[in-house]
Amino acid sequence: MNRALILIGIALANAARGIRRASTTSLLAVLTIAVVLVLVGSAWLLVGNMASLLDEFGAELGMTAYLDPALSEASQRELVARVSQEDDVATATLVTKEEALLRFEKIAGSGDLLSGLEENPLPPALEIRLVPAARTEAGVERVEAVLADLPGVTELAHGQEWIEGYARAIALVRGIALGLGTVLGLAALLIVANTIRLAIYARRDELDILALVGASRTFVRVPFLLEGTIQGLLGGLLALFLVFATFSLLQSQLEYGLELVLGRAGLAFFTKGQSIALVAAGAGLGLLGSITALVGWKGTS
């Protein structure tokens, strides 16, 4: 058997022993990390779902450029090609006078409304969808500027303004989550650090003896790092479970509410990768906490 593997096994056994010996303080560290990650995880989930709703609506956020009815078909096609070249533009589709009329009749239910007119009054139009990155005020303005300069464009119309406000709300929640996460994460880190410091203090006899029999610095320290990491891992798993349980409980009600307000729902939980990231964040917090505890520790002679 490989010597390093044996040493890792011994370190794990020592870490497990340490957690068992200080089960109360270890539990406290696990719970602290769990609470922090539940808060941060919930905020993350909220932001994620808000953002995907925005994407869903944002996909429909397009612009319509009405064209001069006198424009020849060739010029119209030229315009489509020109606008499609823009980086901010995902697609540009031409809606001819005839197509516009068909659509109108479909929406209105009959052709009666316009049948009194001799001529089709609807202008041809360019329907433009923006790439996701351009679905902002600035993006819209950029495309507007391009369109305004094009000959043959008579009028511009664009999507709902509220989407801008919504995007700002997401940014705000994201910012709050980030700030909260940083502060709470720091607090959790210090609590883990303290747990490990207590563990070091409680086990100083053992550490003295280890030093006497020739344990290396690594041999003495790694179990404490593992101890913190395991606490963080458990805290992360607990948080994931709690967020998942809460989400499952509330999902149908929330989706019902959204359905009423927005006409659509579909809330998503974390992806597998995000779930792993949450648990890993816990483990990382635990590891950082124990590193913090060990940094100031000179060790035994």
Place this chain on the structure above:
Amino acid sequence: MRRRMTSAPGESPVRLYHVSKSYMAGQFALQDVSLEIRRGEFVFLTGASGAGKTTLLELIFAAEQPSEGQIVVLGRNVARLGARAIPALRRRVGVVFQDFKLLEDRTVEENVRLALDVIGTPRREARNRVFSMLKSVGLQHRRFHHPRSLSGGEQQRVALARALVNEPEILLADEPTGNLDPELTLEIMDLIAAAATRGTTVVVATHDHSLIERYGKRWLRLEGGRIAEDLPATAGVERGAAR
């Protein structure tokens, strides 16, 4: 075998050159101590409380650094050892204390195995070595007990087993029998003496002059941090008896 390479065969494993140790300015725990202990030699270290016995042993296993002078242990200059080299040296030096220093939450076997764990000895090999070590101190039947349930003499035998299981080249004992009654004292001292006959260099600090008479080994007497007497093995018997 790496350990054989660092000190030449003829070289004494413990050498001190004008070593002083001062914990507080102007006060010396050890003063100008020069000393050489040969391979396989058995040395008794005596002196009143505060004479510097523990300090001398601590310097030898690099728990303390000398304030002045040079200490060469197993070919390594202790004063110049880096943080990494100290553990390496300690694996070649077994240490026993008056208070045993056993871990209460581990079995006898686990306590002894500690010295093998730190060097990553495979489990099965470690178990076998611990078993035969415990057998040689007569405690194999106690291996799954906890130290608390053992008598003082048994606990010290466990500590001795832990110190010897790694086959150290040097064994240091700081008043190992200070807590034991005379019968158990001899039991422990016989085991320590047996280690010396197998080639381990042994230094035992003790208050007990009857041991010096009985074993007739080299005798170093410290007084106020200085070597007051250094008597060779056979003479040790006479002088010890004379006191």
